[in-house]
Amino acid sequence: MIRRQVMRGHPVHCTTSMRKYILGKSALSFSTTARRRGYEDTIGNLRIGKDTRVIFQGFTGKQATANAKESIEWGTNIVGGVTPGKNGEHLGRPVLPTVREAMEKLKPDATGIYVAAHQAPAAIEEAIEAEVPLIVAVAEHIPIHDILRIHSILKTQSKSRLVGANAPGIISAIGKCRIGFQPLPCFIPGRIGIVAKSGTLSYEAVASTTRAGLGQSLCIGMGGDVLAGTNFVDALKIFENDDDTEGIVLIGEIGGSAEMDAAEWISEYRKRCSNPKPISAIIGGINCAPGRVMGHAGAFALPGEPDALAKIKRLEQAGVTMVNHPTKFGEAMKTLFGQSGRASSGTSTTGSSQRRGMHTLRGVRPTLQSHGSKSILQTQKRNLYIREDLALDLLRERGINASEYSGKGRRRMLAVAVDRKSLSPCIIASPATDPENPHAEAKKFPFDYRQGFNASLVPAIAEHLQLGSSSQESLPKLINGLVDLYMKKEAFLLETLFVERLGELKVVGANFGFDDAAFRSTKRQEDIHAFRRIEDEHPQEVEAEKDGIVYIKLAGNGNIGTLVNGAGLAMNTVDALADAGGKAANFLDTGGKATSETVKKSFQVILQDERVKVIFVNIFGGLTLGDMIANGVLLAFKELDMRLPVVVRIRGTNEEKGQRIIAESGLPLHAFDDFEEAAAKAIELANRS
Incomplete structure (x- = not known):
């Protein structure tokens, strides 16, 4: 499958030779030096187009059927699919029982996996074994340890590339190829390549570039999972050498360091190219609740990871133009095209009006909090974090000396966690725990998920921890105990504080987080999840959770209740309101498939916060339909005796x-399509009360 190579506007002159693609089946050629092939060699499989042959796993299922009909009508070359145990035909295309048989008979370039989260790991592994070049996993709530195992497998091969999980997928607007669930009406063929963690923010960016007349070339959903199969740098390497892509949009958020890696790559790219492609970006989560998971599974900071402000600063240093709302991407890119000498249509705005004005804000990081004579790490909420006393009990059951901190002894930090850069578990060690910056000297020691912890790492860990010689002998016992608990009970973070005492290591603080997806999707680890204590949690958050709503009550004097569909958009709504001088009272994500009933339930939760003076409903319809949301607002007014103004x-x-439904309702509602106008009205109403 050969895509056309047509350059529009001014050519890019790079100081290194242009790399070539062998399309559809292999990856970018980065070096003439012989080396062992690996996962990086699959990056080129991301180049999809009109000739890309696509299959669906779970093809005959309800969601896959509806998606396939839309995609086929749009132009996607879906050649068949797989449903275990079935042979036959569906939507006029063959159905086969295994991916291996589909590879032999249909010769697909890509597969879209449309099965439930508990079935997705096996489906991904089947596709890897069959050597499908591109695997797109859209499911949310795949257990972290299943994904860790999959990444361990991916590293050993050079045939298959994974996009996702928990991602909207990948779509070529030029080639009319959609593998995912992106809202097709937003897309037009064009010039902008987009890579995003957030689905809803990427849809807003697509709509903005469409309204600006720029359109899109290729859009890659990195996804909001803890571990992504394809990251920002992978996408940037594709966009750099794609003749259809003339400008790039990057959409990040809190969690991990992928944005920092992207900034480093962009810095090098701008040095080696005399006329680099312009890049604009947004980062969600500046005003996130400290230590909380903001909707997406991966939207939280592990020890040593940067916050949103650090990511923004580093991207700006790399020459990236930052915006504070995705609706500004279209005009920002037109401005950048004009500044770079690339062809652009329409009027441009000034670059300064598109820049983020938030860099002087102080980033808030999780800190140690004192509770009488003991100190514990402030918890990051991703069900399930367990009480410290229960965490210490788990350690004692494994023969590890553990008790409350007496106030004596130098505390050091040792943890087992996910290393998002190496896509593997790791040991994190810090020689000193400063209450103001507990992870300042944290260092990661990754190890392979399937092979387990490598004992040869112990001396380096001991040296970094600055342990006395008499205590070094007890370090392996602590590490092995933590690793055993981490693997067997599917934790994502086991963080401990310990002191040296009489030649031994004693744990005096613990912050343990276990994967809720393992329990919710597969009912694994029931004994661990029995430790959950509802009474320790905010009652409105627990109430919202029953309806699939993610609600976080923000601290402070926020007076604007927010109701948003999509975690990324919800984070950005809180940030953009702050930019405009408003104060959000909460983070609320109705989910990507919100219904009228979900909207009503969201109103119920928000109304229980006495600080709220106005409710701001910010919806971008992807899977969620605008008229359905409007009917949900009307339903809330009818059944909840609404007295607060609603924007x-x-x-x-x-x-x-x-x-139209909102405008014709006759209710005290204020309807807008422009975000800034809506935000201004919400702030005005909140301050008037």
């Missing part, structure tokens, strides 16, 4: 229907 901003799928 509604609806864009995306069925936006005109939704706006």
Whole structure:
């Protein structure tokens, strides 16, 4: 499959020779030096187009069927699919029982996996074994340890590339190839390559570049999972050498360091290219709740990871133009095209009006909090974090000396966690725990998930911890105990504070987080999840959780209740309100498939916060329909005896229907399609009360 090589505007002159793709089956050629092939050699498999042959796993299922019909009508070359135990035909295309048989008979370039989270790991592994070049996993709530195992497998091969999980997928607007669930009406063929952690923010960016007349070339959903199969740098390598891509949009958020890696790559790219492609970006989560998981499974900071402000600063240093809302991407890119001498249509705005003005804000990081005579790490909420006393009990059951801190002895930090850079588990060690910056000297020691902890790492860990010679002998026992607990009970973070005492290591603080997806999707680890204590949690958050709503009550004097679909958009709504001078009272993500009933339930939760003076509904319709949201707002007014003013901003799928329903309701609702106008109205109403 050969894509056309047509250059529009001014050519890019790079100081290194242009790399070539062998399309569809192999990766970018980065060196003439002989080396062992690996996962990086699959990056080129991300180049999809009109000739890309696509299969679906779970092809005959309800969601896959609906998605396939839409995609086929749009132009995607879906050649068949797989449903275990079935042979036959579906949607006029063959159905086969295994991926291996589909590879032999249908010769696909890509597979979309449309099965439930508990079935997805096996489906991904089957696709890897069959050597499908591109594997797109859209499912949310795949257990972290299943993904760790999959990444361990991916590293050993050079045939298959994974996009996802928990991602909207990948789509070529030029080639009319969609492998995912992106809202097709937003896309037009064009010039902008987009890579994003957030689905809803990427849809907003697509709509903005469409309204600006720029359109899109290739859009890659990195996804909001803890571990992504394809990251920002992988996408940037594709965009650099894609003649259809003339500008790049990057959408990041809190969690991990992928944005920092992207900034480093961009810095090098701008040095080696005389006319580099312009890049604009946004980072969500500046005003996140410290230590909380902000909707996406991966939207939280592990020890030593940067916050949103650090990511913004580093991207700006790399020459990236930052915006504070995705609706600004279209005008920002037109401005950058004009500044770079590349062809652009339409009027441009000034670059300064598109820059983020948040860099002087102080980033808030998790800190040690004192509780009488003991200190514990402030918890990051990703069900399930267990009480410290229960965590210490788990250690004692494994023969590890553990008790409350007496106030004596130098505390050091030792943890087992996910290393998002190496896509593997790791030991994290810090020689000193400063209450103001507990992870300042943290260092990671990754190890392979399937092979387990490598004992040869112990001396380096002991040296970094600055342990006395008499205590070094007891370090392996602590590490092995933590690793055993981490692997067997599917933790994502086991963080301990310990002191040296009489030649031994004694744990005096613990912050243990276990994977909720392992329990919710597969009912594994029931004994660990029995440790959950509902009474320790915020009652409104627990109430919202029952309806699939992620609600976090923000600290302070926020007076604007927010109701948003999508975690990334919800984070950005809180940030953008702060930029405009407002104060959000909460983070609320209705989920990507919000219904009228979900919207009503969201209103119920928000109304229990007495600080709230106005409710701001910010919806971008992807899977969520604008008219459905509007009907949910009306339902809330009817059944909840609403007395607070409500500002509604609806864009995306069925936006005109939704706006019309709001406008014609006769209720005290304020309807907008522009975010800044809606935010200004919400702030005005909140301050008036």
